[in-house]
Amino acid sequence: MSEALPDGWVWATLEDLLAAEPRAITDGPFGSNLKSSHYTDSGARVLRLQNVGDGEFRDERAYISLEHYENLKNHNVQAGDLILASLGEELPRVALVPDLEGPAIVKADVIRARLHPDLNSKWVLYALQAPATRAVAMSKIRGVGRPRLGLGEIRKLPIPLPPLAEQLRIVETLEGHLSRLDAANRYIARVRQSTTSFDSTRRCELLDPWLSSTRKLKTLLASPLINGRSVPTDDDGFPVLRLTAIKNRVLDLSARKGGAWQREDATPFLVERGDFMVSRGNGSLHLVGRGALAVGDPDPIAFPDTMIRVRPNPYVVDPEFLAFVWDSQIVRRQIETAARTTAGIYKVNQRILEALDIPIPPLDVQAQIIEAARDHFAVVERLMEETGMAQKRSEHLRRSLLAEAFTGRLVRQESADEPAVEVLKRIEVEHYSRPKKLRPRKSGPNKTTLPPPKITVVPAGTQEELAL
Template sequence: MSEVSWTRERIGAVLKVRYGKALPKDQRDDSAPFPVLGSAGRMTGTAEPLAFDPVVIIGRKGNVGQVQLETAGCWPIDTTYYAAIPERLDERFLTWQLRSLPLGKLDSSTATPSLRREDLEAQEILVPPLEEQRRIVAILEDHLSHLDAADSQLDAAAMRISALSAHVLAHALADATCDEVPLTSLLGRDLANGRSVKTCEGGFPVLRLSALTDGMVDLRERKPGAWTADEAERFLVHQGDFLISRGNGSLHLVGRGGLVAEDPDPVAFPDTLIRARPRADLVDAGFLALVWNSTSVRRQIEQVARTTAGIYKVNQRDLGRVVVPVPSLPDQRRILAEVAAGREALGRLTQATGAARERSGALRRSLLAAAFSGRLTGSSSDMSVVEGRVEA
């Protein structure tokens, strides 16, 4: 493919970027034909679209830079930008090229991720002749279909691993006599929300929501906050604390918890987390972390979660009523040991599928880069070129 006739243009010169618009609740209807789209995707439906023509939708707040294509009418809400697709651009070519840009790195906020319109419009895209655009899309989507098939297999493997992991815990619990105890009855102190603080270089450290990882708290996931050590005093975390997510855009992530397993240096927890401090004479903190993310507890949390503007949330009252299976302390420790042994092998499988998924993502990014620099020819050597870029 020749790049001689390609032009490099600013997004603002090619597209008329518009702000999405809030939609009143009385105009929202899940069964209505036109999708209402937020930065993370479809939220509900509506009878009358805001945009009739084929449009690209770009995440403005929340899922910054996420790109969607809608061809048959939709209502982009105020967490998005949208733009009609001009005739000289193939709609899928534009969508794929926008997805290839690092729009997520343009986040300009210190709180909710946010993309400024001027930053978006300043980005450049390449515009070849229309027929060449369509040729590129056909080649690109053929290659991506193979990666999609591989990713589906990885998803299926991950689901099987998750099911096996849940079975290991259920089997261990079945051998113990358990009381069903609400969370509040297991705590030495009341549940407590953290505090929201802006980023400030040199300030007292505060954890990020991303510190919650696989039932644990990664103490390295932090930022410097605009407050003093005295102001942060009552929000300090201690070894054995259990931190719970207050909100998330995904239902399966809201209310997830993580254990502070190590003795931390002074660091506080933010308003996006709720702290639970279990009584050591009633429940082993590691056992609480284990059963909190189990199927039976997750079912309770997801039933009480409420959604606002696409974000699922839980509060202290909701969480305090969640019932947890609690055997004797000796049985708790036995269960912890059994589950740890059973999940060790599963952990190796998880690492292997994770590595495969990372490689798939790298190949996908390399494919997009090759597509929008004229290096995809449609020949069998394309993937060799792409893999070479990943290895480099």
């Protein structure tokens, strides 16, 4: 795709589009300014990474007292602001803040950007999700274990800016297409939810006769529970699993990295066939304590401190049966009730896991349940695979729509529209008419001379795809 923009458009950066006020863009407080001990049951909202969906605001709740909010109100958030995640695998992740019905601040790793009122906030929201912007952002990310896009880089993210009237036309048309795509996504989500319910019901049917025959997990182990070890990343070091290896009941041994340690250091933490690995923490309650089974004979690989190893005694419980029962409502209720939360992260520990009551039928009955479960899983996995493919197609269509929108091909252009550069000039005048000490800190060249960024846009979809 050419870097040239349609007539009347201009390249800008996010900081060019900010409101003419102090701290129009800011990150959250760090360190002792906002600790876990500051969190309360009510008061001022704290917007965290969990609130920043990919284009949507997630209503996860956390609070600090109104008194402490007064100390941190330079980081405040109001309806219409954009919040951007500066930490994550795919950045920028951005959401538009709704009316929160009270004061709020952002937490560390969340950037709040307050746009100038002469701009359309939704246009900027969609521009930050566009494939071209994502490509630029991904090239600026630093860090492997904790990928990060700093505040300075977020300020300089390129935004293609059309005339305001055209912004409004594009947003209206784009949201019409996206609303139909969202309806399709909701249908896919209902199918997946029905599949999950079917899965849960079948597990209950197989386990119900044995609910009175439970044993504590601690009595089912071949060796005590053990947490993994945290090691720095070293591409040439001994391999260690990533937390993403815990997925879909079977441990994904390809989800790994090199660790800065030797084989002898990793030996106590090696994964063996039949080990069941459990995640220690997650920002979502329904994901904390999920587990996956090591099948086959793994090559030498260790597990990290984000996992707890459960090594079942095969003379008492078949590891495959333990993996089956672990995702049942019987066990999940216990885990979610016992999980503890710190600063929005749910956690389990060895003591919680040891106390779990696990239904344990005789080994021959376990084998029968496993056989029945395999047939059940085949149906569930086929349904989940088909809906997963539909989700991927939906994601491709969304990228195609955004690509069309941000190259000026989605709506007509009107020669009477005021060119975008005139809006930028007014914003600049407003910024620099303020006292010098209140002027924004610039991190790059003037917007009118900003060169077009080196970007690559994914190919746009066909008109049939965009019609939806």
